[in-house]
Amino acid sequence: MTPQLPSRTDVLVVGAGPCGLAAALSLHKHGCTNLTVVDSQLASEHTSRAVAVHAATLDALDEVIAAQCIVDSGVKATGGKVWDGYRFQPWADFSVLEGHTKFPFLLFVPQHVVERVLGEGVHERGIAVYRSTKVVNLVPSELELGMIDVFFEDGQVVQTLYVVGADGTKSTVRTMTGISYTDPDGENTPDEAVELGVIADVTFNVHPTKRTEPLMVLPSGNFFVCIPLPSSSYEGQEVWRIACGVPTGVPPHAPPTEFLQGLVDAYGPGSIPPSARESPKRLEITKTIWSSRFITHSAVAATPFTRLRTPSGRPSGAVILIGDAAHKHPPTGGQGMNLGLRDAAFLGPVLAEHVRHSAQLTSPEECMELDAPLKAWAQQRHERALNVIRSTKASLSRMSCSDEVVWCWGVVPVNWMRVRDFIMWLMNVTGVARRIVPWELSGLMNR
């Protein structure tokens, strides 16, 4: 049995993932209370997925809900180290962010914990969330000008002025609105970086690195990342997120321990000489709690804001896209959920203001005249998404350079991995990397 939906709402948020929940909280905070959240799933997911929450995201969330609740559930990393095949190099010093954010660190916390905190906030504020309700289509309303009819799988219809599509990469809202979702560099751009990879939450027999210190290994043509996760989320167990490219072949759907152990040995901390490791013992995975695979494709919606039009060309309700529905990109730097949460947090004040002013107007044309702030929000979020796609693609290429000589312009022999390692070393000895990396990752320059 699916729940009885309201026949009408000012704002319909489709998707109760992290971005939909954050959008609902932000709208509510700014006075928009006639809003409804729907989600096709019976319950929110209980897997860790995105584990990095950056300073700019915590700052933005703190405006809509006490971000400290999320911080208290996570591991604060203030630095990290990279093994470049010869030596460890310090990777970042997040204390450089002090004075620029309330949260000068990189927080590691499983996505389901973030969703739980946001979900509790939504519940406390009495915002209606209807689960097991799947949107299948949306069209300009025939009954009331300026409204959108949203159709559900079970035959129910909800009329709304605004649809916020927070329904993930395969967004029905985006598809039914006819907004394209493509790689800004073209779908067939040759990409030298690894395309497929795996992520897993595992326990080890010994610590691969300190419990507050992420570790990165950069072997030829690949990367391996090892991140400490909060033991409070795993019944006291010391769990690590590992992420690694799979340069050849297709990884299984939920990679088993043996497959993951092979990657640890070939590309990960297992490949570091025992004398340089945290413990000289062989590093063994003792349990795989969750595992998945990923693909490093990118896409951005042509626009995150548009208005539907009636067959006669008159403007109708507004459609807004946030989160994965608006953009996807390689997982390097763990930016995906962060960018989406900031889309949501910054949408609230703009959309709530629009709802407030449109209530006094009678025609959709008049409402459209108020669209400038929404368009400005959309343009800014689109630019932010393009920046993240650009930077995550570039860092994936840098991280997975091959230790081979290639001929540039047919005459100059270059080994890009050696060049990268030299630049990394230079940036480290001068202290530049430790200052730049936190700024790049934190999102503070691309809020």
Ligand SMILES: Cc1cc2nc3c(=O)[nH]c(=O)nc-3n(C[C@H](O)[C@H](O)[C@H](O)COP(=O)(O)OP(=O)(O)OC[C@H]3O[C@@H](n4cnc5c(N)ncnc54)[C@H](O)[C@@H]3O)c2cc1C
């Ligand atoms: C296996 C996996 C691993 C990941 N690992 C990482 C990682 O390591 N680092 C990282 O940064 N990111 C990672 N991500 C991505 C990260 O999870 C997303 O960026 C984040 O969840 C985006 O949030 P969202 O709210 O936009 O979308 P989602 O979390 O996808 O939520 C969309 C919601 O919309 C609902 N929905 C969909 N269609 C409909 C419909 N038609 N009607 C009603 N409801 C609908 C869905 O049920 C879902 O609850 C991973 C994702 C997956 C799947």
